[in-house]
Amino acid sequence: MKRFINSLVAASVVSISLTATSVNAAEQQPLWQLDGLNQPESVLAEPNGKVLYISNINGQPAEKNKKGYISRATTDGKIIDKHWVDGLDAPKGMAISQDHLYVADMQTLHVIRLKDGKIVKRYQVNEAKMLNDVTVGDSGEIYISDLLGGGIYRLSSGRLDAWFSHEKLPHPNGVLWSQGALYVANWGEGMNADFSTQVPGTLYRLDIEKKELKPVPTGYELGNLDGIVANGNNLYVSDWITGEIYELTEKERRKVLHVKAGLADIGGSANGVVYAPMMMDNSVVAWQMP
Template sequence: MKILALELAAALVISAPVMAEPQLMKTIPNLPGAESIVYDQSKQTYFVSLQAGDKAGDGSIVALNKDLNFIATVASGLENPKGIALAGDTLFVGDMEYLVEVDLSSGEIIKHAAKNAQFLNDVAIDDNGDVYVSDMFTSVIYKMSENQVTTWIDSPELENPNGLTFIDGDLYVAAWGYFNDGNPIEAPYGRILKVDPKTKKISAITEKPLGNLDGIQVDNRGDLLISDWKQGTIYSVSEQGQSRMLIDLPRGVGDIYYAPNTYQLFVPMALEGEILVYRNISL
């Protein structure tokens, strides 16, 4: 019986699927303060937010072609643009006190003020076309509906939200970790949270704090891909909240983008001014 049990265990190990290790495929340089990247399938174009340096108005959004070569600057004069979301021909980006709307057809830029906002970050759009933006410094999520930006949730339970994404109608949040002293570098770790849009109930996906979290995506398996800005780590997190490290990088990992058709992960590295492209993600 013992021999049979060992043979069965060995067979299970041999037949278990082996996950391919993430491999660095490409580095895209000359992107100062690269923070977020999205892909427009219809245009075969990537859009990247650049925080640039410390001068007022030096932030921008640039377009890259399908081969990841620079095409054009589609928005300039921004302060500190971070998370981007795309709806048709319109880009939405969090930029300090403003939710910025960029019309890609006309080039028009509209800045929507968010009352009492300090550090608007990531953006997500629900099935109704309403736009949500996180404020990492005030632990608030704002909502824009019919061109009006209002406070949607204001709660320390959001743990100073950073990354946002909708999955099956629920809003998932990558939290930086709650702080109220204006010093995010010394903030405690945050968790992955889920918000029910109907009840606004906040629940935790990861029971324990995971890191100073930034980007959030979902892969082909339905697992979450999470970036930790301070630790420079990319995690895979299951629906049950179990996490494992995929990639270990220097500090400054921004708002990641996952391409499900090619199993690629795009990782903005703000401090290096580049984007890293990895393959074999959730393959």
């Protein structure tokens, strides 16, 4: 049955236009580049569109060294406060809810007050292996992926619990709440020591009421997926290892950017700008999507 389902999904993808058209970074000029960071993993644009939050691992991705930090920058690439919040381990994905910034950091979810950068609460998840990305549902629930542990956690009514796991999500990375559903970017299946995988990762849509996991046809076996950004009805998804960004529509996927390896958890704005954390280059680059 499992083989039949995989074959059925693959057949549905064949009927979708998967264009080879791509935009190379050498051909497209960035809007700006911000250097001097320390392994930036995630970029998040504040809802008002004026401030960017940047998580800096500043060490190994799974190292607990208390050297990780959060930076603030303007949306035109100027640093406001490089070390806005210090003393973290290996901070990665972030989300904003009710004037607070939620940050995934190994086995901890930090809650940071936006007005002054104070950590007001920490949720400890001892059974997690590497909390990775964060998103907020319409009702205020916080969803957090565990890249190495293979599950989704949910913070609701002050309780943080293991909420969802599935055999097709061994390494969930990027998560995004959009149009009433939770999108989950799986890194891939059969992870090797160098983080490459035997099977490319697929983008899934998760119905939270029914807890039904379905592949997005245009995101089927797409790559080693990291960040997800919504732009209207379209999605942009980044591939960490190849350094590619894909635009996914209902019936088409298109490579819109190819930069370098280490393209991590992208952020986005309402006007189609994507903020790309280049983790290996210690920089964040802004690109206008076509």
